Amino acid sequence: MSDTVEKHVYRVQGFSCINCAAKFEKNVQHLDGVVDAKVNFGASKLTIYGTASLDELHHAGAFEKLTLFPEKGQLIPAPKEALWKRYFHLVLSALLLLVGYIFNMNILFAGAIILGGFSLFQTGLKNLIQLEFDMKTLMTIAIIGAAIIGQWEEGAVVVILFAISEVLEGFSMDKARASIRSLIEKKPAEALVVRNGTELMLKIEDIEIGDIILVKPGQMLAMDGIVLEGASSVNQAAITGEAVPVEKAAGDEVFAGTLNEEGFLKIKVMKSSEDSTIAKIIHLVEEAQAEKAQSQQFVDRFAKYYTPVIIAIAVLVAIVPPLFLTGGWQKWIYEGLAVLVVGCPCALVISTPVAIVTAIGNAARQGVLIKGGNFLEEMAAVKAIAFDKTGTLTKGTPIVTDFINFSDDEHLFTKVAALERQSQHPLAAAIMKKADNSVDQVEGFISITGKGIIGKINGIEYRIGNTRLFEEIPAEVHTHITSLKTQGKTVMIVGTSTEILALIAAADEVRESSKTVIYKLQQLGIKQTVLLTGDHEAAAEAAGYVAGVTDIAAELLPQDKLTFIKKLSSTYGKTAMIGDGVNDAPALAAADVGIAMGKAGTDAALETADIALMNDELNKLPFIINLSRKTVRIIKQNISLSLIVKLLALLLVIPGWLTLWIAIFADMGITLLVTLNGLRLLR
Template sequence: MDAIVNFGASKLTVYGNASLEQLKEAGAFEKLTIYPEKEKPEAIPIEPFWKRYSLLGLSLLFLIAGFIFSNNILFAAAILAGGFPLFKTGLKNLLHLEFDMRTLMTIAIIGAAIIGEWSEGAVVVLLFAISEVLEGYSMDKARKSIRSLMEMAPTEALILRNGQELLLKAEDIEVGDLMLVKPGQMIAMDGVIVEGISSVNQAAITGESVPVEKAVQDEVYAGTLNEEGFLKVKVTKLADDTTIAKIIQLVEDAQAEKAPSQQFVDRFAKYYTPVIMAVAALVAIVPPLFFEANWQEWIYQGLAVLVVGCPCALVISTPVSIVTAIGNAARHGVLIKGGSYLEELGALKAIAFDKTGTLTNGTPTVTDYINFSNEEDLLGKIAALEGMSQHPLASAIVKKAAYVKKNYVIEDFSALTGMGIKGTLDGTTYRIGNTKLFEDISARILEQITRLQNEGKTVMIAGTEKEIIGLIAVADEVRESSQSVIEHLHQLGVHHTILLTGDNQKTAEAIGRHTGVNSIKAELLPHDKLNFIKKLGKQFGRVGMVGDGVNDAPALAAANVGIAMGGAGTDTALETADIALMNDDLQKLPFAIKLSRKTLRIIKQNITLSIVVKLFALLLVVPGWLTLWIAIFADMGMTLLVTLNGLRLLRVKE
């Protein structure tokens, strides 16, 4: 049998044959509450506060009584009551020659008792127990972000199957089932609306607070709230494959993955603990042996060194910050897949952007319509012809003329490869296409075509056999937020922003001017983007790539941090990118960078503060001023301080 513990997510994965009762029994000695992953935490009985902390309370009472009556037996009782869990682990570690903070504390407290410092030993035990409780509370607060996500997804849904309405558990619902969702209910499964119109609050998935209007053929996600109408939804994914299930899994995996700073701390602590034990031994032995100092006084100093040397604050400083930051990001619709990516994001010197679907909306739209003729319904006739075309831009024109009610009969329709289309309406032959389709174009019209093309638009000319009667310009419009996002990134110190696109140079230049990026690279194939990202990496050291997660996959993988747009509806984005913007919203990128940088600052503050305070306390050994009281502040006090400092990341907002 094997087991993996995910500390950040508070999750235990067991491989082998073990019942839930056996697991509960195994965790009982540490008062661990174990429940199945898919079971709601609220269903588990919570141990009363007085019972949960009875030993801690008893230890405090014995300690107070010990000071009142100056009785060492009462201090010993305080040590046993408050330090029982500590001693159990510490002595076991000592037998196996495993030296961690509990081992150091056990030796220090036993040593204090041996040299008669019962009162200070009792205080050390009590304060250590309190710091453990506070640390557990702080970590629970950080983990709450995952629990809030898990609580969003209902465990059952009303399903219409074989003409009957059945209330089924989420794991029993199959792909293709029809789910009935009433107003005010949470949507239990991912699916597509087949009947009904409503506004859906998708905050749990995308981080957007404003409800989104949903109609037939629109996707809905498990864990979102149906606010108004009655919906009939065709289930498209099993419970374990829903978007929210994937988000929870990825966030848990991310919190389990160690960031570079955490890996450094773990390596440091591995060698640091034995060194502290050796230093403590030297402090206790050398002065009495070689300088005729008092044995009891220097053994006491050595024990204080052990307490100071506990790496509690150092070990907890990074994981609490990473867990908190990743949870906060998930609540705001930014899925960060690991601590290493969180750290890298704040250090990016350059960010490259794909054009289509990233800086632009990704769907062509009619931007300009110029009618040179007297025909009132010219746009309707053009749309009728384009409706028979397979050209990618035809849908934009048809959408623009959606108001047209008249049904035109088209005769002799034909597509002219590389030029356009033509067809006859009401006895008149119309042509729609590029300049190759028309022989004589006046200077005035050519000037307008050139102006529109310089703005990055694709221009289609409409005419008859005799004359040009109109122009239609179509473009993939720039997102409203793109310019402000690029400005914000420049303000944050990401001075190098690059547009990478497979589109033509003129279109790229127009988009570049509109958004304010520093440089443009156009007419690139996917492998060209990949090579350019590698080149940027050599030039700037750390580079990010923002794309749609499909055709940009090679470039996303090559960048130090790959950021995918539209994670909520795109499995590819969740799988290929290091970070996914769930709401398809670029404005989340500056927030993520700000969060990353604050996380790095807090981690550095925590590590620096932990080491500096410990070094200062250790220097007090030289004049013999170090006491167990000072040692307790340097260790437990700093543990609590770095934990609270890490929790400040919960307050970072957009």
């Protein structure tokens, strides 16, 4: 859509079915000033390109009594009615039906039809005039037809069952959307801000980057930022899915929507409310729920031709037997009306989206962002997974693994740490982390690029670096160096200008979960797990051996990883790639499913991958595969069940056994069944 066209997003309350959402979308598209409109049924959102007033939008949704409000506005909960008020007409309709059975009076059945089906007829008749044949149109024709041919009691039963099923379907979809609603509710509306020495309670949209906010124990964080003062444990489950609170202190990053459990925190705001991590997560999950899976695209195409075919079959059933075979007009018109009810496409149309919406919401609660139903389906078919090494299979931060001291100086490592404190080398942090706080004073510090560092402590010159920093290295020391390097470790030599004093080896530590995850993936039928890295062969072999992958490819440039992924896909079929979302971008894009280690909201990870693991937890991989496979199974079950039951019901027309009772159970019953089946994914 052109950038010159205004875009407006609204939240919608009141959707009862997916067909109603489609009709609302069409109504909005026909409004003056609207270039295009898209309804996201899963997230209950409307996106408009162009301009339309709220009054016009409410008028477009009047058939469903829809309520709209701007996305960026305050969430206004739907007014709560007493249950007896909301369902009074339905209860009264059921009572009239019951009394009608007792006294066998058609007038009571007619009353039940009018009371229970008034809103249905309002929409159905309008649709009929406009030649729009959706579910409510077909139901209206069937019920009015049943009354005309004298089947008053069956018409009343169909009305009541339809009304009950709509209530239950609405409740089920609300349950499926609950994960999004819970995320939205985790966004505080306001926060305590310090400006010019004064504490102010401001709405989050009025808080600016650089503002200081105060968060007391038990309060939800309103903005993303950096802790300036204080220490506390923060529950980040809304962002990362991790159950255990994370300790936060000065300098640590914190996220909106997380819960401050213990201490008082003073936080500097680093992102606007619209750009906060939780806002991005909500947006991505809602967009993902609107992305149609391949099976849903098939169902949509199928349903487009399915409804006209059903209407044609119903007309033929009503007129062919009386004209050319045996049987009266009343009997076969009744059968034709039953065909209309059985043929409502609601169960078929909702079979896929309810499963997709539920699965993506479930994954979001677990700290896994899946960007669309198509990626869920792709993940279910994956047979090979490629892993980046650094930061994926490994922790991404080196640790000191070996310190071989050839001297008799017990404090040598402390002196090494004092020297490394002056250095910018990536391994310096690992050495300082292992050492006690050093108080040794370093003089004459020099850093020699490509070789190492030199400095004096207590008048003695010490050197730390590679072999090029030392003139002569004894054979015994060379043997140790070779041995450590074959284990994939980086080796540093410690010495003076005349002798070698020690060796320090460091390595990027493999995550504790890596081996378990690889084993579980293999148990799930993943045929190939490959480690891809730009690191040298020895380091790759060492990490791959610990993790238990089936193949290793080292010293790869980004384009080499891309080539390897393409080769993997051609050999094994569907392939996934998991990396950090930045360096591995070409390979992530080439894989059927790109999975990024999210680092609790890294922008690059959220934007470049098809799936993001918000807490960098590899053990979510088996969960994703299980969830995706179960989702695909449920979608196939729902589609098959919808078609088989409708086909069996239609076959009852041949002997003339199809009744409106059977028809309503075949339609509404299956609609509820596929909805409840999809809701199993909430677990």
